[in-house]
Amino acid sequence: MSEATKEKPFSVFNEDGEIEAIPTEVDHFALLGVRRKFDLDFETLEARFYELNRKLHPDFFMDAPVAVRIRSLDATARINDAYQTLKDPIARVIYLVQLESGKLEENERTPPPELFEEIFEAQEAAEEFQGCVDEEEAANLRERLNAAMGCFSALRDGQRTALDRLGAAWDEAMEKNEPAPPEVVKKMRSILGQRNYIENTLTSLKRALEESE
Amino acid sequence: MAYSDKVVDHYNNPRNVGSLDKSDQTVGTGIVGAPECGDVMKLQIKVDDGGLIEDAKFKTFGCGSAIASSSLATEWLKGKTVDEAEEIKNTQIVEELNLPPVKIHCSVLAEDAIKTALNDFREKNGMPLVERKGHH
Numbered sequence: 492m493s494e495a496t497k498e499k500p501f502s503v504f505n506e507d508g509e510i511e512a513i514p515t516e517v518d519h520f521a522l523l524g525v526r527r528k529f530d531l532d533f534e535t536l537e538a539r540f541y542e543l544n545r546k547l548h549p550d551f552f553m554d555a556p557v558a559v560r561i562r563s564l565d566a567t568a569r570i571n572d573a574y575q576t577l578k579d580p581i582a583r584v585i586y587l588v589q590l591e592s593g594k595l596e597e598n599e600r601t602p603p604p605e606l607f608e609e610i611f612e613a614q615e616a617a618e619e620f621q622g623c624v625d626e627e628e629a630a631n632l633r634e635r636l637n638a639a640m641g642c643f644s645a646l647r648d649g650q651r652t653a654l655d656r657l658g659a660a661w662d663e664a665m666e667k668n669e670p671a672p673p674e675v676v677k678k679m680r681s682i683l684g685q686r687n688y689i690e691n692t693l694t695s696l697k698r699a700l701e702e703s704e
Numbered sequence: 705m706a707y708s709d710k711v712v713d714h715y716n717n718p719r720n721v722g723s724l725d726k727s728d729q730t731v732g733t734g735i736v737g738a739p740e741c742g743d744v745m746k747l748q749i750k751v752d753d754g755g756l757i758e759d760a761k762f763k764t765f766g767c768g769s770a771i772a773s774s775s776l777a778t779e780w781l782k783g784k785t786v787d788e789a790e791e792i793k794n795t796q797i798v799e800e801l802n803l804p805p806v807k808i809h810c811s812v813l814a815e816d817a818i819k820t821a822l823n824d825f826r827e828k829n830g831m832p833l834v835e836r837k838g839h840h
Contacts, residue, residue: 595739602737610744611735614765687742695765 503543503566510547510562518590519573528665529587529658531577540574584654585683591661592676595683602685610692613639617699633703640696647689650682657682707768708802714772719779722761724748732825734817738809743770747817749781749789751825757781757789762817769807773797773814786822790834 501521505511513522520527523539547570552563576582589595616639620632657679661671707715723746724731730751737744743766750759760778764771776797781789797803797811823833 602739604735607735607737607744610765611746611763614744615763684739687739688737688744689742691742691744691765 503547503570510552510559510566512562513566513569519577519586522570522573523577525577527587527590528662529584529655530662531583533578536574536577540570543570581686584658584679588676588679588683591671592680595680602688606685606688609639609642610688613643613692614695617695620699621702629703633700636696636700640693640700643689643693643696647693650686650689654679654682707772710776710801711768711772711803714775714801715768718762718771718775720759720761720775720782721763723763724750724759724761729828730825732821732823732828734820734822734824736813736816736820738766738770738813740809741766743767743810743813745770745774745813745817747774747777747814747821749786749821749825751786755785757784757786766813767807767810769801769803769810770813772801773803773810774817776800777814777818781818786825786831789818789822792818 501513501517501524503511503513518527523536523543525532525536525539544567547563547566549560549563549567552560555563576586585595613636616632616635620629620636623629623632657675660675661679664671664675724733726733726748728750732749732751734747735745743764745762745764745766747762748760749757752758760781762774762778764774777792780792792815794808794811794815797814798808801811803811819834819836825831826833
């Protein structure tokens with residue numbers, strides 16, 4: 492990557508080499524000096540994180556005045572939070588989408604009815620299976636749970652592929668300093684809004700199947 | 705985080721768990737979800753000839769507070785008219801169950817479920833729908 496495409500990171504130290512308080516509006520990308528995009532430059536992220544972590548660690552400020560110690564703690568917490576968020580692909584997508592287009596909680600709360608029907612069916616089958624003593628019935632239910640597991644796993648995989656594709660389209664717009672296409676934003680928000688329902692259902696199915704083993 | 709005694713009680717002994725016939729004209733169904741945590745809730749009411757809610761059932765897949773909120777909601781719904789039920793507020797659920805701030809969205813979910821079920825009943829029976837106001 493050429494120097495020109497690198498973002499100038501927020502400077503945690505002032506000209507005198509003292510730790511600066513990090514303003515709340517400095518986002519994770521600016522703090523760690525990586526470009527604000529979905530397809531992250533992971534090497535730069537990691538290098539910058541370790542570099543800052545080495546310099547800011549509270550152990551180095553044990554003898555410093557209280558105000559400096561607090562700033563070192565705050566800064567360490569901020570860069571940790573930024574690093575943890577940005578290195579995780581899903582956490583990064585959620586963070587960036589919210590940064591660019593507002594909190595996800597403001598999403599419509601009414602989910603697609605077909606998805607919900609399937610979720611209730613799967614969850615109820617999982618519940619039934621856990622309390623089932625009849626062998627034949629249990630075998631039937633197990634089959635249903637496995638089928639549901641396949642459906643929901645495929646759904647999750649499909650979402651991930653779609654998120655990658657949409658993220659790339661969004662990145663392209665950002666590269667050109669253009670606003671993200673509204674339909675891309677809308678689709679990503681909708682996928683992220685459904686994500687937890689699918690994850691929770693998969694967790695229930697998995698738990699039910701594992702407990703029976 | 706510790707749950708209040710009332711939440712634990714509703715969680716361990718949920719009232720009115722189950723389903724009613726969705727296609728029954730006297731039944732209103734509300735299915736809602738919280739995208740931030742993935743909890744899903746189904747709440748149903750059955751209205752008798754005199755306009756009173758004679759039965760209420762719920763099915764919630766989510767955290768203890770969401771289960772307790774919907775369980776409590778079904779208890780409160782029984783014996784009320786559809787219009788009286790409209791008056792149930794999430795803040796009353798918060799108060800009754802002592803929900804901490806991070807769990808307030810569970811009570812919002814229950815209120816959403818009630819209002820969706822009531823409108824479903826109204827729609828089925830040719831009654832004017834009640835518009836949803838913003839909450840929180």
